[in-house]
Amino acid sequence: GNSVTQMEGPVTLSEEAFLTINCTYTATGYPSLFWYVQYPGEGLQLLLKATKADDKGSNKGFEATYRKETTSFHLEKGSVQVSDSAVYFCALLYSTLTFGKGTMLLVSP
Amino acid sequence: ETGVTQTPRHLVMGMTNKKSLKCEQHLGHNAMYWYKQSAKKPLELMFVYNFKEQTENNSVPSRFSPECPNSSHLFLHLHTLQPEDSALYLCASSQEDNPYNEQFFGPGTRLTVL
Numbered sequence: 001g002n003s004v005t006q007m008e009g010p011v012t013l014s015e016e017a018f019l020t021i022n023c024t025y026t027a028t029g030y031p032s033l034f035w036y037v038q039y040p041g042e043g044l045q046l047l048l049k050a051t052k053a054d055d056k057g058s059n060k061g062f063e064a065t066y067r068k069e070t071t072s073f074h075l076e077k078g079s080v081q082v083s084d085s086a087v088y089f090c091a092l093l094y095s096t097l098t099f100g101k102g103t104m105l106l107v108s109p
Numbered sequence: 110e111t112g113v114t115q116t117p118r119h120l121v122m123g124m125t126n127k128k129s130l131k132c133e134q135h136l137g138h139n140a141m142y143w144y145k146q147s148a149k150k151p152l153e154l155m156f157v158y159n160f161k162e163q164t165e166n167n168s169v170p171s172r173f174s175p176e177c178p179n180s181s182h183l184f185l186h187l188h189t190l191q192p193e194d195s196a197l198y199l200c201a202s203s204q205e206d207n208p209y210n211e212q213f214f215g216p217g218t219r220l221t222v223l
Contacts, residue, residue: 004151034211043113043199043214044152089152093210096165099152 002027006090006100013080013107021075021103023064023090031094033057033066033073038087038102047075047088080107111135113215115200121221122190130185130218132200140205141183142212143175146197158183159205190222 007022025033032051036044048057053068062077073090085107090100113134122128134141143155157165158177172194174186183200197219201212 032210036214041216043115043216044201045214046211049211096154096157097210097212101149101151 002031002092002094002096002098004090004092004098004100006088006103009087009102009104011103011105013105015082015107015109016079017107019075019077019080019084019105021088021090021105023073023075023100025071025073025090025092027071027092027094029094030068031092033064034091034093034097035062035064035073035075036089036091036099038089040086044089080105082107082109113200113202113213115198115215115218117218118216119219119221121223122187123223124190124192126190127186127188129187130198130200130220132183132185132215134181134183134200134202134213134215136202136204136213138202138204138213139180140203140210141177141180142201142203143183143185144199144201146199146217152199156185187220190220192222195220195222 003026005024034049035047037047038044048059050057050066056065064073064075087102087104089102116131140159145153155169156175161177176184197217199217200215203212
């Protein structure tokens with residue numbers, strides 16, 4: 001079946017540090033890949049997406065590249081802010097949407 | 110109202126109570142979903158409605174009963190729940206003929222079963 005594996009959190013960083021959250025997937029076909037973000041007390045919001053191999057999704061300074069050869073979709077940001085503190089979910093879509101467990105990011109001033 | 114709204118935002122109920130969660134989407138979508146979010150677990154898809162017809166039921170116990178009267182509204186009726194049902198219940202919607210099927214989520218209902 002399809003599955004998504006994310007790095008365990010929490011990830012704790014200082015403001016302006018570089019962020020990487022790892023995500024790898026297993027799928028029977030060629031899925032679309034997503035990163036969702038959940039701020040405290042809110043639902044999930046789509047952060048970025050990529051629909052085919054080598055696509056790069058980007059939004060709000062975050063980027064992720066669809067790597068078919070390594071079945072990965074790692075999330076990166078060059079300089080995090082306190083307001084980026086949230087839980088980040090990697091997900092794949094292949095008929096249904098399958099989520100990872102989420103990675104909490106805590107950014108301190 | 111815009112996007113996906115859910116009411117109530119918080120609910121505390123006893124195991125013998127009956128309550129309902131409500132979801133409304135203002136996006137013109139034709140598919141709606143219920144998810145359960147428990148601590149330290151992946152999001153669990155519970156039900157899918159497509160054009161008001163239930164297309165998926167992921168082995169959810171019968172104490173959870175969904176209802177989709179039209180493509181904009183989705184309910185989750187709850188009765189004789191267990192403490193382990195305490196979780197955040199998220200509603201989402203999407204446009205089924207969009208090949209990327211991006212789902213838009215509501216803020217969730219935080220349910221506590223005593």
